[in-house]
Amino acid sequence: MTETAVRNDELWPLLRRHTQARIGLGRAGSALPTRHRLGLQAAHAAARDAVHSPFAPDTVTAGLQGMPTVRVRSAAGDRPTYLQRPDLGRRLDPVDRAHLPAGDWDVVFVVADGLSSRAVHEHAAALVRATTARLPGWRIAPVVLAEQARVALGDDIAHAMGTALVVVLIGERPGMSAADSLGAYLTYRPVPGVTTDADRNCLSNIRPPLGLTYEVAAGKLAGLMGRGRELGRTGVELKDESDHADVLDRLR
């Protein structure tokens, strides 16, 4: 097809197939047309409501199809505390810490509610299954289901369980177009209170079909995990080269 084959009134609808961004909205003076202004408000209302929906660990357990799980809470006792005290969301509840098993595992997956339990309910179990399927020979710890949890809670969990690698799958902050986006954070030998965000690798927007699919995310994650274990580190020095031709050269 040539450029002229696209009629003017078809252009924005066709372009919207490539993005959920609010493009081609038109204008009322300088402002948004009324229907788009109300559309934004509706999306914001849905996101506000999503932040406050409770975590249901049973939903994740069911999706893991028999993989063993452990439930923990952070030191943030409820949602309002969680929102205002990130320090408490990074620490385990002392009682729950004592109940965590320790063992000779290569990796522990932590499924954490974060700021969207909806993302976790919809995507976390499938991503754990797709990733573990790419890790033959790895000794995988029971999946930890963590409530009122932030990313760094994984450091405390890995430390308590004696696990070298921790992968935290966590509900990201809901946006207007996406209230169900999952993030994955990979950290090698974290030390609570010492490990920083520069020591982690991150994949965000895991949210099929519009964001990263489980297969793509699992491929990137398993690749990073393998190289992280090989190099003995994660973070800014470990790049996501999964789609890079010279990846082997750079790894030697």
Place this chain on the structure above:
Amino acid sequence: MSTYTATLGGHRYRFGSLARLLAAASPERSGDRLAGLAAASAQERVAARWALAEVPLTRFLAEQVIPYEDDDVTRLIVDTHDPVAFAPVAGLTVGEFREWLLSEAADATALAALAPGLTPEMAAAVSKLMGNADLVAVARKVRVVTAFRSTIGLPGRLATRLQPNHPTDDPAGVAAALLDGLLLGSGDAVIGINPATDSPRAVRDLLDLLDGVISRYAIPTQSCVLCHVTTSLDLMERGAPVDLVFQSIAGTQAANASFGVTLALLDEAYEAARALGRGTVGDNVMYFETGQGSALSADAHHGVDQQTVEARAYAVARRYDPLLVNTVVGFIGPEYLYDGRQILRAALEDHFCGKLLGLPMGLDICYTNHADADDDDIATMLTMLGVAGASFVICTPGGDDIMLNYQSASYHDALYLREVLGLRPAPEFEAWLAGIGLLDERGGLRDTGTGHPLTAIGRELAA
């Protein structure tokens, strides 16, 4: 360390250090409470301001809020302080400094000359004695002009960052959003993408896409893919079309370490980008983002309140004569800035301190869905920052970023601001908009619908 005291309502308040005094004097915000640094009561806060008003500015040269030997940002601040530039205000207290800033003596020339003589802590201190209107009135007198392919910060101008993010960095999705932003007259500060991953390959693809559009349509602007500085260094070595080097920075050495950044690394990237010589009307090659709360978030605040630490990040920024600096105010969440009122205050403080210290300060005026704020707060903040003379604002399609999951200003919001305040785009970009028929006879944006030749960018995707 000195002790600072004030008596208020029959009670004597004591503050054991300059850092404690600054924290107690800071307008209320959730992050300082989280850090355990906030004033214990409203009266203690005002007492701290009385005490702070009496502190001579020279005191800030004698007492560092973070020790010189512990922190390379402190060393940078102390070692680059210019006593000659400082001389005109050297005899003032913080309270007198506020009055001088508001006076006619502090005009654009005087303020520009003063910048190298001010430390971030002096700027932070005086901001704590200033009301929102004071922060606007003084900041609007400061002009900081920078350039690459467009000129940022001229009087009567407001530039925008066009932010065509996509959750999977899909080139077609990015191009569609890029077209939308250009047709709405945006992108003169930078066309800047936050990539979903820091993969060098993905970043390179986006750089090539933006470079292609900028070249093809001869757009007088610059591109940036906001990857880590080490990724930019790597890509520059591989010959990628890097206009601006981006990095998030903070106000302490430890917080910068949490970003994987050192001053040496920034020095290296700065030299590499300048060596490329890709600018046409200027050679400011760095782009920094900052934001209150990042140091506390990294447990790297050293007991200093979040607004003072934020101002210290500007000492890092000004070392590199950046094209653009913006605070991402409100992005970090309600544990640092709880609601629209606190976000507005922080936006005005950051813009004021950045400008006073000589930076081309812009803003990402934004909020997340777990903060108590909405699009009306965006409109309020945008209006005040427009009056304050912000160099640029970040704009997103419909005010909704589908990659970063937050709300910022929209292209429409920027058009509103240009309309009500009579602001115009960067001159080179304005001429380009006129040349391709996107401006009407009054300089306003023409509604060309989908018949405009620029839509070739989208037609190739759609066909």
